[in-house]
Amino acid sequence: MRRAGLSRRSLLRAAGLGGAALAAGCTGFATTGNGGMVFLSTQFRPVDEAERFRRLLASVTPGEVSYVTIEEGPFTSQVRSQVDAGRTQLGLVAGLHGDLAPLAGDYLTDVTGLLRRLGDRGWPPEYLRLARTGTDRSWYVPWATASYVLAAHADALEHLPPGAEATSLTYDQFLDWAIAARKANGNRPMLGLPAGPEGLLHRFTQGYLLPSFTGGQITTFRSAEAATAWEYLRDLWANCVSASTTYDFMQEPLETGEVRMAWDHVVRLVEAPERDPAHWRMLPSPRGPHGLGYMAVVAGLAIPKGSTDPALAEHTIDVLCRPRTQIELLRSNSFFPTVDAVIPEELPPAITLEADAVRRQQEAEDGLLSLPPVGLGAREGEVTKVFQDTFRSIVLDGEPIRSTLDRQAANLQRILDELRIPCWAPDPQSDRCEVA
Template sequence: MAIPRSPASAQLSRRDVLRWGLALGAAAPLLSACGGVSTSGGGGDGALTFLSTQFTPVEEAERVRGILKDAYPGRVSYVVGDSSQAGTQVRSQVSSGDVRINLLGGLHGDFTPLAGDNLEDLSDLMRELSDKGYSSNLQELAKAGTDRTWYIPWAQATYLLAVKKSALEHLPSGADVKALTYDQYLDWAIAARRANGGKAQFGLPAGPKGLLHRFLQGHLYPSYTGALVTAFRSDDAVTMWKYLKELWANTTPASTNFDFMQEPLAAGQVTVAWDHAARLVGAPQAAPDDWMMVPAPAGPKGRGYMTVVLGLGIPKGAPHADKAKDVIKALSQPKTQIELLRQNAFFPTVKAEIPADLPPAIRLEADAVRAQQEAPNGILSLPPVGLGKRDGEMSKIFRDAFTAIVLEGADVRRTLDSQAKNMKTILDEVKVPCWAPDPVVPGQTCAVG
């Protein structure tokens, strides 16, 4: 999904906008139709077949092919397809005993339904790559709720805070902007508003196309409850919603019109804002030295953060599995992941030094992404997994709760009880396990708590 053109992003080329639009993993990825893979054991001429649900637009795919050519000495045929078709192909080939896909690339949610019966156990490979610096959260995620590794984390996108350095003068005494708590964040918002004659300086993407629901799902809920679905109407959730009401009282009311926070940030309407990295990239373009990108705050349970994880796996029984593992090793090299960041704007999952010649916004964000990922109290969250076309309805539950509780002053407990019924209806229909930060129990339908 390409980022719409806007005044703040007009300095970016169309190619840049498309590249950063791909990073919006919170929305459905751009996927082309998946053609059948007909060659036996590879993509022809001895090439390995690499089927990917990611980087599917023509320009994106060509850049991945170039990265593969530089990183791996063998021949690899990079084939793109959508998630449902890729999963169907893998299951069909594994079931028939005629596996022709050597390597699979996709989202975490593409791998979890295939884990076990349809993917090779990559635990040994994960141990071999342990020196690459994968976070413990990503390593645990790749196990899909089991004790074995089913994919190797490949790349990621996430959400951050953009901070105009001039706002730091209002930071509470003793607070570290790179390791904030939500209490400090609120105190900061209050101080900034008071210092500006009562005009709020903080913003949230609460517009019609904004990603406020991801702030709730992946940041506030985990930080205050340690979970999401299983703690949706808990006492801790009630505390969180009361906090959000107070934060909103010190957030600019115009936030209900903000879809992409880079626009009000660049225009000086706000000086501090949370959003997806792709929707913040335009803010520092004119004067990058005036900006910081930092991790989201932490709550009583930890530093909740949402990430979109891409992985690399091998279908069970795939031929040339050793060569497929060599491709994974090549794509796991820091310099190769930096090239993917440079070319397609997805951040490394391995520890990698960010070169000075990257665009300033990407450098700022890359450092913040790593700091957030490595936070000792980090709680990794994912967008909903396995909901399919019902995903939008799940998002609406959180937005509706926000409208009722924060904007209209409805009772917190009664609102959560009401919305919990809507959530239960969705989960009872799709019958999927929970996803991070909730406990993942394969085969057990996620239950609202």
């Protein structure tokens, strides 16, 4: 048995892993009619994830809570419009830090007292600080985390460069590894990246590559160091399987053997080692000149103002944040505990492998925490498009790096100016987020 090394540094969950529409008839978010309540969430939107979580939820709050999923933009609009109208039809809400932080104060109930009553469950101080959103009160309870890591089959591990340690790679060593693997494979690349239409490659650039090379995400977007990072990604891409532009979930090409090493969200890697776990490794992401940049995606549970059933909402938060329940969430949906919990040995092999990689990533002395964008609401897609378009122009189309960064920096700054929001980690907090 070992502790879920998920309690001393911040961890993660990627924003929205797919999309499932609201169930028909749920647009009014009426209570369930049997004394229960509606639990509205941006998490576990894919149908299989949602159904697994509903089963878990029913086992701890039987027949009382109706779990409804929604995308991030409409989530914010629903909570705000209902609270503003004084007709809240929701009992409990869940989202990422970036979903909940903009609602703090005006639209969410202060849960400082609830956290005190729940006692010391081992929440990392960083998570509790995030839940205060810069105030002296807590607006959500940290609930679940996930991460992005590297997956590698034994076939690829044979080609690690001399002297390189798989669990502490630099970006230069990662590139050398990809080159050596390609050459040993008859000049056919073994590395794949999730650059498909629904892939999360933009999280790689936002939370990993740019922080590791520049120390920031937004304020360093057009710096000389950022240009070096994008030049590096060009070189890395030249050693990627060409079909990477079609990959949404890397576990699929890993399973078929199309690729033998990949980076992705842990949920999108979990099925790859299922049949032959002894031949797989999950590894922390590489480090660059500024350290090991990694993205912490923290999901929280919050009670909207005017909740239809505050007592049931508090009870649901209580049971979902018990160690045993959080281990079941890890078992069913691959999201790691935020509380101090013992990870059983009999978990699916991929989860056990991922837990070690995640622990190494968050406990790295040179770890550099990044958050997904905060406060963008329905406009997060526009910021995502900036990073996607930058990748497409520089890496796929071979356009000049400097002029591309200047052009996309202007697009990014326009969005931030219109929203008038502060930056998020790893960039320093300020009243207005400025693209340097």
